[in-house]
Amino acid sequence: MQFNDKVPIYYQIKQYVYREIIVGHLTAGHQLPTIRQLAVTLTVNVNTIQRALSELIKENVIIPQRGKGNFVTTDQTILTALKQQVITSEFDQLYDNLAALNIPPATMVQQLQIYIDQRKDDQHD
Amino acid sequence: MTELLNIKNVTYKLNLASILTTVSCTVPTGSIVGLLGANGAGKTTLMRIISGIAQGYHGSVAINGETRAADRKRLVSFSHQLDGANNRAHLGQIVHDYQTLYPDFDQSAYQQLADFLELDSKKRLGQLSKGNRKKFVIALTLARQVPLYLLDEPFDGIDGMSRKKIIASILKWKPDDATILISDHHVDDIANLLDAVIVLKDQKVVATAQADTIRQQGQSIEDYYENIYTGGEQHD
Numbered sequence: 001m002q003f004n005d006k007v008p009i010y011y012q013i014k015q016y017v018y019r020e021i022i023v024g025h026l027t028a029g030h031q032l033p034t035i036r037q038l039a040v041t042l043t044v045n046v047n048t049i050q051r052a053l054s055e056l057i058k059e060n061v062i063i064p065q066r067g068k069g070n071f072v073t074t075d076q077t078i079l080t081a082l083k084q085q086v087i088t089s090e091f092d093q094l095y096d097n098l099a100a101l102n103i104p105p106a107t108m109v110q111q112l113q114i115y116i117d118q119r120k121d122d123q124h125d
Numbered sequence: 126m127t128e129l130l131n132i133k134n135v136t137y138k139l140n141l142a143s144i145l146t147t148v149s150c151t152v153p154t155g156s157i158v159g160l161l162g163a164n165g166a167g168k169t170t171l172m173r174i175i176s177g178i179a180q181g182y183h184g185s186v187a188i189n190g191e192t193r194a195a196d197r198k199r200l201v202s203f204s205h206q207l208d209g210a211n212n213r214a215h216l217g218q219i220v221h222d223y224q225t226l227y228p229d230f231d232q233s234a235y236q237q238l239a240d241f242l243e244l245d246s247k248k249r250l251g252q253l254s255k256g257n258r259k260k261f262v263i264a265l266t267l268a269r270q271v272p273l274y275l276l277d278e279p280f281d282g283i284d285g286m287s288r289k290k291i292i293a294s295i296l297k298w299k300p301d302d303a304t305i306l307i308s309d310h311h312v313d314d315i316a317n318l319l320d321a322v323i324v325l326k327d328q329k330v331v332a333t334a335q336a337d338t339i340r341q342q343g344q345s346i347e348d349y350y351e352n353i354y355t356g357g358e359q360h361d
Contacts (some may be wrong), residue, residue: 005316005345008337040296043289044317045157051337 001042009044013052014125015044021061022083032062032070127287129154129272130175135184137170144170146328147184152304154272157318160308161350164326168308171325174188175306176203189272199229202269204262205277212251216244216261227269234298235268241294244274263291267298274299276307280314288314316346324353 003012020026032038035053036098039046053070056062063071073079098108130152137145138180145167162168173179175186177194185192187237188200206245210219224230239246242260253261278293280288295318299305309315314324316336324332339349 003317005347006340006343008340009317010337036297040293043292043296045320046296046299046301047156047320 003044009048010051010055013038013042013044013049014055017052017056017061018082021079022086026072028072028074028076028079030072031068032072034069057058128152129189130306131185131187132171132175133187134183135171135174135182135186137167137174137179138181139170143328145174145182148325148330149184150323150326150330150333152306152323153320154304155302156320157299157305157307159312159315159319159346160306160325161310161312161322162308163310163354166310166325167320168325169277169311172203172277172308173245174307175273176275178203179237187308193210194335200271201273201275202227202266202271204266204274204279206249206277207258207262210250212249213248214272215246216248216250216253217246219250219261220246220265223265223268229270231268231270234270235264235302238264238267238294238298241297242290256283259283260287260291260294263294270300274303274305278306278308278310280309280311293319306330312347319346322346322350 001016003009017026026032029080032053033041035046035049038049042049053062057064057070060075061073061082063073065071095108128151130150132151133149135148136143143325148167148171160168160171170179174182175188175197177197180194186197188197191200193195220232220235223235224232240263244257244261244264245318250258250261259279259281263276266274266276279291279295283291292315294324295305295307307315309317318334321333321335322339332349335351336346339346344352
């Protein structure tokens with residue numbers, strides 16, 4: 001995995017886990033690899049993995065089971081909220097970037113619709 | 126976190142030339158800390174002092190509270206570059222010597238490391254490429270079971286594939302509570318492994334910082350390190 005070297009790595013690992021859950025590589029109730037295994041796979045320090053996991057556990061996205069390991073939550077409310085949170089943060093960026101260009105919200109909607117239609121056409125070609 | 130390594134006001138001179146001047150720093154238990162600095166900044170000397178090899182310094186060095194050099198030697202595995210070793214010796218012979226020399230040398234850990242790094246024990250030391258020699262040094266160093274590992278420039282002058290293998294072996298075989306101090310003059314190699322950095326410049330510790338804190342300020346560890354070096358030049 002390529003990390004952005006200007007953002008704390010534990011934070012990027014959290015985002016990575018969110019995405020793995022949203023795209024379905026990690027499903028509800030799925031067991032995570034061991035901390036050591038994650039450290040080797042992602043080429044980071046065990047302490048960094050631990051910091052990311054302890055925050056994911058605090059957010060109830062990951063549920064630790066004593067002696068068994070760490071599991072993705074089976075609570076659908078949390079998983080739905082997680083997906084919404086990631087989508088919202090993508091929109092946050094897009095909105096801020098466009099607003100910085102003085103584009104009014106109505107134009108943003110209009111432009112987004114045009115863009116989506118274009119992408120659809122591109123895929124059909 | 127408790128401190129595994131505590132260095133206070135260490136000053137070291139060699140033939141009247143100052144190598145280190147009032148160096149103080151601490152390293153928490155279980156962390157991986159980068160000791161950064163240009164060539165000649167005093168990184169190797171500091172490691173030699175910590176490991177108990179270099180004598181005649183002023184100040185104090187404690188590992189788990191042990192300050193006597195003889196006691197510290199038992200607690201540290203230092204990546205010697207095998208400079209004194211016989212180039213005609215087979216790797217197997219050198220491994221055997223290590224086992225005799227260090228009661229904490231774990232033969233099965235060594236074998237796993239050697240297999241992973243694809244080291245052939247029938248080869249002679251002098252036959253190894255630069256990369257394989259570095260791998261052999263890492264395998265010997267990590268096979269000892271101690272609280273503190275000192276890795277001195279483990280990636281100096283080797284290709285990218287060997288570097289990746291060595292990094293993976295550090296992550297795989299580092300005992301859970303063990304602490305690693307790793308020196309490098311090229312931060313990029315190890316930036317992702319580090320919990321914190323200690324920067325040595327002109328014989329002194331000029332900065333210490335947590336990796337997360339540096340990145341939270343939107344800087345890479347490399348930027349941080351380079352700023353310290355180039356920032357200092359403006360005052361010259």
